[in-house]
Amino acid sequence: MTVEGLPMAVPAANLPARVRIHEVGARDGLQNEKSTVPTEVKAEFVRRLAQAGLTTIEATSFVHPKWVPQLADAEQLFPLVAGLEGVHLPVLVPNDRGLDRALALGARRVAVFASATESFAKANLNRTLDESLAVFEPVVRRAKDEGLHVRGYVSMCFGDPWEGPVPVHQVVRVCRALRDIGCDELSLGDTIGVATPGHVLELLSALNEEGVPTNVLGVHFHDTYGQALANTYAALQHGVTTVDASAGGLGGCPYAKSATGNLATEDLVWMLQGLGIDTGVDLGRLVATSAWMAERLGRPSPSRTVRALSHKEQ
Amino acid sequence: MTVEGLPMAVPAANLPARVRIHEVGARDGLQNEKSTVPTEVKAEFVRRLAQAGLTTIEATSFVHPKWVPQLADAEQLFPLVAGLEGVHLPVLVPNDRGLDRALALGARRVAVFASATESFAKANLNRTLDESLAVFEPVVRRAKDEGLHVRGYVSMCFGDPWEGPVPVHQVVRVCRALRDIGCDELSLGDTIGVATPGHVLELLSALNEEGVPTNVLGVHFHDTYGQALANTYAALQHGVTTVDASAGGLGGCPYAKSATGNLATEDLVWMLQGLGIDTGVDLGRLVATSAWMAERLGRPSPSRTVRALSHKEQ
Numbered sequence: 001m002t003v004e005g006l007p008m009a010v011p012a013a014n015l016p017a018r019v020r021i022h023e024v025g026a027r028d029g030l031q032n033e034k035s036t037v038p039t040e041v042k043a044e045f046v047r048r049l050a051q052a053g054l055t056t057i058e059a060t061s062f063v064h065p066k067w068v069p070q071l072a073d074a075e076q077l078f079p080l081v082a083g084l085e086g087v088h089l090p091v092l093v094p095n096d097r098g099l100d101r102a103l104a105l106g107a108r109r110v111a112v113f114a115s116a117t118e119s120f121a122k123a124n125l126n127r128t129l130d131e132s133l134a135v136f137e138p139v140v141r142r143a144k145d146e147g148l149h150v151r152g153y154v155s156m157c158f159g160d161p162w163e164g165p166v167p168v169h170q171v172v173r174v175c176r177a178l179r180d181i182g183c184d185e186l187s188l189g190d191t192i193g194v195a196t197p198g199h200v201l202e203l204l205s206a207l208n209e210e211g212v213p214t215n216v217l218g219v220h221f222h223d224t225y226g227q228a229l230a231n232t233y234a235a236l237q238h239g240v241t242t243v244d245a246s247a248g249g250l251g252g253c254p255y256a257k258s259a260t261g262n263l264a265t266e267d268l269v270w271m272l273q274g275l276g277i278d279t280g281v282d283l284g285r286l287v288a289t290s291a292w293m294a295e296r297l298g299r300p301s302p303s304r305t306v307r308a309l310s311h312k313e314q
Numbered sequence: 315m316t317v318e319g320l321p322m323a324v325p326a327a328n329l330p331a332r333v334r335i336h337e338v339g340a341r342d343g344l345q346n347e348k349s350t351v352p353t354e355v356k357a358e359f360v361r362r363l364a365q366a367g368l369t370t371i372e373a374t375s376f377v378h379p380k381w382v383p384q385l386a387d388a389e390q391l392f393p394l395v396a397g398l399e400g401v402h403l404p405v406l407v408p409n410d411r412g413l414d415r416a417l418a419l420g421a422r423r424v425a426v427f428a429s430a431t432e433s434f435a436k437a438n439l440n441r442t443l444d445e446s447l448a449v450f451e452p453v454v455r456r457a458k459d460e461g462l463h464v465r466g467y468v469s470m471c472f473g474d475p476w477e478g479p480v481p482v483h484q485v486v487r488v489c490r491a492l493r494d495i496g497c498d499e500l501s502l503g504d505t506i507g508v509a510t511p512g513h514v515l516e517l518l519s520a521l522n523e524e525g526v527p528t529n530v531l532g533v534h535f536h537d538t539y540g541q542a543l544a545n546t547y548a549a550l551q552h553g554v555t556t557v558d559a560s561a562g563g564l565g566g567c568p569y570a571k572s573a574t575g576n577l578a579t580e581d582l583v584w585m586l587q588g589l590g591i592d593t594g595v596d597l598g599r600l601v602a603t604s605a606w607m608a609e610r611l612g613r614p615s616p617s618r619t620v621r622a623l624s625h626k627e628q
Contacts, residue, residue: 005478007539012512012548164319193622196588197547198326225321226537226581226618227588229544233511234326261618267540274510274541304540304575308507 029250193224248290264303343564507538562604578617
């Protein structure tokens with residue numbers, strides 16, 4: 001769908017022809033909702049996201065229900081969506097036990113969630129940075145032995161609510177460590193939304209120089225200060241082709257103050273479509289999905305595109 | 315002010331060292347408020363914006379009160395702020411009568427408001443495009459004879475709610491005409507917020523090719539689809555150094571559906587500060603000003619930065 005022929009597709013120089021959107025709304029989004037969403041609604045959400053053309057949809061997390069009660073139904077949810085054709089359904093696994101559960105259900109892609117800072121490792125995982133990497137190592141090794149694709153999330157890559165600015169070399173160290181233990185892909189998270197384009201480019205260049213190529217990197221921006229899409233544009237110019245986003249802008253992070261607002265998938269798709277970059281996503285169906293989910297959650301979507309287009313349809 | 319040392323200043327290549335923010339909140343913002351703001355509150359708003367370091371603050375509009383009742387107090391407001399040192403206070407003048415009123419009060423900078431499309435010229439000005447340009451010609455000529463600086467707004471540069479995508483050559487024609495009649499500066503408006511970076515770059519390049527240099531161009535983006543800051547970043551890369559923004563994200567356009575949300579000055583300043591680009595603006599004072607104004611208006615600021623930082627202070 002385009003809206004009255006808009007956005008007009010006008011390519012810009014030196015951008016990728018195609019971007020893969022890693023959709024995190026069903027996991028990163030819903031895990032931060034106050035109310036628990038019924039399993040069947042989650043499954044329907046994932047199905048509609050797939051029908052809108054998203055091909056990588058992070059489905060849930062096999063974390064202990066005590067920590068994330070919103071996703072305590074992972075065992076029930078995963079089989080409901082596992083049959084979706086042509087769709088990757090990565091799941092988060094915090095440890096060996098989580099990997100057991102994911103493997104038992106036939107998951108083919110998993111993700112581990114690391115931090116670039118000691119403070120957040122402590123707050124989120126209750127471990128030092130090195131301890132948390134040590135926990136991930138056997139998990140990632142076993143996942144690789146089982147033939148799974150493994151993503152490593154690196155949170156707090158730009159700023160940390162306790163430590164302030166995060167030095168680039170510290171992020172590089174964690175990224176290198178995750179690559180060394182076998183992660184196929186890394187997602188660079190701006191968990192508190194403070195990054196700006198020059199900082200993004202500096203980190204990407206530093207990673208390249210230290211042997212982490214752009215084609216294993218995804219970016220994961222939060223819109224806390226409205227910077228997510230500008231940062232994404234800068235990352236695309238650097239050659240990044242994997243972008244995390246959350247349908248309707250759902251989510252945030254309960255352990256980090258001010259960490260409201262993942263980049264909304266719709267705002268991202270509007271820009272990519274305007275740049276003539278292929279995503280495979282049908283913007284109209286995606287907006288309808290997020291409007292539907294916003295009704296289920298009983299509050300308006302924080303995505304500007306969803307608001308503008310839902311308003312238009314009234 | 316920086317917030318816990320954030321954003322970290324990390325310059326990127328090929329960007330200007332300094333950007334002039336053309337602050338439109340007091341005019342473009344307040345003219346779209348449902349309730350009329352008391353004159354003294356407006357004056358205090360302008361004073362606080364100046365104290366926050368903004369040096370170009372569009373103060374009001376000398377349009378007929380019948381059309382914009384929110385700014386009917388232009389005669390009372392202007393003298394209250396005219397003495398602010400080191401601050402330019404441009405005012406909008408729709409016609410000869412408006413220019414008379416502005417000149418009588420000693421305004422030194424004026425702006426005319428043109429459209430890139432016939433539909434919007436008709437809807438907003440009730441004239442054809444050529445008729446509206448003919449009306450502006452003697453106004454601009456007289457303003458120049460009086461030694462004033464004249465800005466020409468060009469609205470609907472990227473999309474129009476009635477016509478859809480707006481051809482670049484049509485925008486170029488209007489810009490050329492406004493330059494030919496004497497406008498010192500042009501502001502390229504994405505009134506309905508549909509632009510994406512490639513479209514922005516295409517328009518800027520086309521203008522350059524047709525003899526309109528970048529140093530007379532400002533950009534004026536709306537955040538309807540969340541694209542404003544990414545578009546601004548693209549424009550900066552092209553060499554644009556004048557960016558319109560509205561403190562707290564106030565405003566929109568009552569004559570254009572879905573035209574909610576000017577780019578918030580705070581979100582812009584966050585990015586520019588992060589890029590190490592000098593604006594002269596104190597982000598903390600600016601956020602405090604917008605938070606204060608949001609209280610006067612009785613609703614939260616749509617600026618993400620204002621929301622995040624006001625929340626932090628609680």
